[in-house]
Amino acid sequence: MKINNFNWKIGGPAGFGVMSSGLMFAKACSRAGLFIHDYSEYPSLIRGGHNTYQVYVSEKQVHSQRKIVDLLVALNEQSIIEHLDELVKGSGVICDSAKVLFDKKSLKKKGIMLFDVPFNKIAKEVGGDEIMRNTVTLGATMALTKHDFKYLEKIINDQFSDKDKSIASQNIKAARAGFDFIKENYNIDSFDFFLQAQNNKPQMVVTANDTIALGALNAGCKFYAAYPMTPASSILHTLAARGPKHGMVVRHAEDEISVINMAQGASTAGVRSMVATSGGGFALMMEGFSLAGITETALVVVEVMRSGPATGLPTWTDQGDLKFVLGAGHGEFDRVIFAPGDQEEAFYLTELAFNITEIIQSPVIVLSDKYISESHLSIPFFDTKKIGIDRGKILTETEAKKLGDKYKRYQLTKDGISPRALPGQEGVRIFLNSDEHDEMGYSEESIQNRLDQVAKRAKKIKAAGKLLPPAKLYGDKTAKITLVGWGSVKGPILDAMQNQDLKKKVNYVHFPMVAPLPANTKNILAKSKKIVLIETNSQAQFADVLRAGTGIEVDHKILRFDGRPFYQSELVKEINKI
């Protein structure tokens, strides 16, 4: 009997409601006090193709998706064929045999249980439309897992709350019919999985794109500009929907070049500003990014990576942009790059990014990827007071007036950071200049001035100092093998470390920041006997970054670059081989 340890997957063509049913099931579990992690795969098209959504449900906090599927909801035949190798003895498949020609006997031979639910027919008869087939399968899932139907009923009501009431009630009817069909036609106890509600704090079911948006709002970001690009677009959707009631202006601009220039205009006027895109969009922003470097404009840039080069695999995950963002923008200037490891880190690091960018008056990047930016995790509410707001050296009206004509936007100071006046403040003239400039802002090409300004800009990052996150060690300090990773590999690694098949003693050093390298990098890796880099790109880019920054060599690399995230089971296998 397997209680509260369940991996569910639904597959079907785009347009079949795979994504919405996945999220509804995730919430039906999380609302019952269970922990979830979900993961979806889809091609870059609107109709057809093959979409999947999997939800792993557990009694304790989970960090990544699972390979072996306990119950597969196959909305079409392809879903069975594609995922047959993920099914094992005891797994179940919900399908509608009226639409599936697949040889069912072979499933039974493997010990896979077949639950034949005529969901197309039921949807049409009960709900009035085949489109509700996915809802019927959700009901069937609830019955098979012995999960309380009320959680599904409530989430359906919430899901359709902005639509005509009849839509929710028809969907509930469809779900109920699926639920009843299983109960009437199958012995549910033969399916060995149970989902039971447990006591827990209320949990959000959020992606890193959600938490980046929430982090920005909590930081007091009031201007967000973007041009849609997968997998960053949902930040735009979230902020467009939620931002205005928090006083935010969201602008879908004509292109990414406009986006990054516009955000700098808003920031210059004194408003906390953010932009988000993926690699291709960020490539278009390069000159504007460099502009923020020399004009010393505060700006948070979110880059949600997908597989490149160019259009690449638009809807798949990758960490291939690391060196690109490290070197982004022509010319030399410092930037801070955060790399959140999960949905929770994404909230706090985004918030922190707003403080850092205003303190050092240089752009800060939040580097995410499709994997965490589109996967949901159940997490408790965030502590909205934890980071706080620090706007750096912004002058008040009175301070500005006092300085008057003597105000220098690029004044040479001990820490390299100059007082920042805002347009509209009386007495001062704001002069931001993309030409090399003197302290006042005037274009100036003399040798001494150039040397002074370069030195000034190079000093600034030190002011971020202790506010920057350290590298973090997970697991036993004395372990012989140290896994090293940055960003989204954190989840699968943490889960792999808990896996009972893992034969080696390992610990994990996580980098939530890739530029500058955390101050404790050398120390934390000093005792490592064998360093194993785990990264989702083909060139092991972080190995070069680590070597360049510390002289430390990576001993072994586990890389994946097929657009898919690591699975803990695969990591365990690879680590055991070392």
Next chain:
Amino acid sequence: MKKPNDFNTTHEPTWCPGCGNFGLWGAFKQALAELDIPRHKIFGSYGIGCSSNGANFTKINVFHGLHGRPLPVAEGVKMANHDLTVIALGGDGDGFGEGGNHFMHACRANHDIAYFVHDNQIYGLTTGQTSPTSAKGIKSKSNPLGAIDRPVNPIALALSLGATFVARGFTGDIPHLAKLMKAAIKHKGFGFVDILQPCFTFNKHNTHQYFRERVYKLAGNDTSDFDKAQKLAREWDREDKIPLGIFFQNESEPVFHEQLPQLTKETLIKKKLPVNLKPDFQSYI
């Protein structure tokens, strides 16, 4: 009341002797002086080029940004603080070449900003290449056999894109140009002025004399008549006559920031930073 010279900085202009930019700069300062807006409330967003070197010489708040990008910066400033008077300035290469996409969308967005294009039909700062407004056949360093493309018609373009204020000025008539600039700044919406500005050093075709022989001032034209404006916009192409003045103006179109409900009570810069996210968290359960 301010005088034009109150807008001088400590830095002297670096334009060639006789450059049309002097006239443009003079007219700009005169317009600003006459408008009598406090200097700290004026924001100039400059591109890159001879035109935009004016950032160094003009005592207003300035963002001297990138080639082709003065408009997005200006729009960002305006959305963040719509109490500021925001003016974008750049050249013809900047506005109709590198920044063409921004021009298209600025016209239709109707931000309450002015946009002054120093249109000298040549690239000056890069020492004389064909610009988007160079006449067909004009020889330059980048098209030694003569320009193949026909020139952009900025007036017709702005009209077709829905700009709500479309005018053409000439640096040979500073008082008239100052008047147009003033009207563009005062205009409620996107105030576009294409400014003919001879480049004596690199443009041997569109000289001061060339313009003198062709320009005439529009008088008594109905600026609310869009169709008439479109016809006038084609006069330079068809009849070799260059009308100066306001072609079209429409103030009934709402400006961009006034259509954002969150900006009706206060500017964005005045918003309190801390927010209550509890209901948002709740909605993710």
